[in-house]
Amino acid sequence: MEHIEELVRGRRSVRTYDEREIDPELLKKFTDFMGQIKNPYGVPVTFRLLDGRQQPLKCPVAVGTQLFVGAKAPRVPHMEEAVGFSMETLILYAQSLGLGSVWVGGTMDRPAFERTMELGPEERMPCMSPLGYPVGKMSVRESLMRKGIKADSREPFEALFFDGSFDTPLTAEKAGALAHPLEMVRWAPSAVNKQPWRMVLGDKAVHFYLKHSKGFVSEQVGDMQKIDLGIALCHFSLDAEERGLAVRFCLDDPGIPAGPDTEYIASYRLE
Numbered sequence: 462m463e464h465i466e467e468l469v470r471g472r473r474s475v476r477t478y479d480e481r482e483i484d485p486e487l488l489k490k491f492t493d494f495m496g497q498i499k500n501p502y503g504v505p506v507t508f509r510l511l512d513g514r515q516q517p518l519k520c521p522v523a524v525g526t527q528l529f530v531g532a533k534a535p536r537v538p539h540m541e542e543a544v545g546f547s548m549e550t551l552i553l554y555a556q557s558l559g560l561g562s563v564w565v566g567g568t569m570d571r572p573a574f575e576r577t578m579e580l581g582p583e584e585r586m587p588c589m590s591p592l593g594y595p596v597g598k599m600s601v602r603e604s605l606m607r608k609g610i611k612a613d614s615r616e617p618f619e620a621l622f623f624d625g626s627f628d629t630p631l632t633a634e635k636a637g638a639l640a641h642p643l644e645m646v647r648w649a650p651s652a653v654n655k656q657p658w659r660m661v662l663g664d665k666a667v668h669f670y671l672k673h674s675k676g677f678v679s680e681q682v683g684d685m686q687k688i689d690l691g692i693a694l695c696h697f698s699l700d701a702e703e704r705g706l707a708v709r710f711c712l713d714d715p716g717i718p719a720g721p722d723t724e725y726i727a728s729y730r731l732e
């Protein structure tokens with residue numbers, strides 16, 4: 462995958478599709494890619510294409526497509542971050558093919574989707590996405606929904622990223638070569654656009670934290686905001702790699718004091 466910045470900045474949630482069937486060759490590329498995606502946790506994430514013309518699948522926020530891609534994984538530690546990482550890799554690939562998508566963890570007929578995914582008792586399907594060609598002009602309903610959750614804006618850099626400790630905001634100047642991959646995290650999608658990612662620049666490492674909000678944990682999904690963190694890890698590492706920065710994923714809590722609602726998730730070490 463190339464030009465991560467273009468894909469990250471070009472992506473937005475697409476909820477209005479143009480009814481056209483996806484070109485079979487394009488769909489073949491998508492399904493081939495779908496079978497090869499890896500994540501740094503090594504948790505196996507399985508994707509399936511689901512056809513709403515064959516099964517009664519309802520997703521009230523999306524109109525104009527009957528095609529969906531679901532993600533399932535075993536109920537093991539870090540499954541949410543793994544799903545976030547793998548599915549965002551797939552969503553950026555879809556973007557590179559000119560296909561629209563939207564992360565959906567809530568607004569769907571979940572039992573119908575889980576049945577069609579043939580979910581086992583030890584598995585979860587945290588999210589799925591509709592898939593199709595975006596229409597040029599989104600519906601009034603979609604634009605109102607975007608306004609409601611301020612989907613087009615993000616918190617400033619200094620409010621999300623910190624230098625050494627949570628007491629010192631990080632400036633783009635101080636971040637140097639890391640400013641760009643961090644900026645790619647800032648433009649990531651997150652559930653209800655909460656942007657729960659917080660990152661602390663340490664000694665040759667970037668530490669990722671989750672600032673929890675209430676109401677995102679459920680039996681079917683796990684912790685939805687950990688999916689947001691998996692998405693952040695994906696944007697950061699794809700962009701760092703593309704820019705030739707050698708970064709290595711690790712789970713090694715540096716013990717930096719954080720607020721009671723802020724949890725350490727993972728780090729990338731700079732080699």
Ligand SMILES: Cc1cc2nc3c(=O)[nH]c(=O)nc-3n(C[C@H](O)[C@H](O)[C@H](O)COP(=O)(O)O)c2cc1C
Binds near residue numbers: 611
């Ligand atoms: C884990 C996750 C779950 C989401 N669930 C839903 C959902 O159930 N319904 C929906 O309409 N949008 C959902 N979204 C989309 C977000 O609202 C959207 O990404 C955010 O508002 C930012 O807008 P953008 O994606 O256009 O940049 C979800 C996003 C994420 C990352």
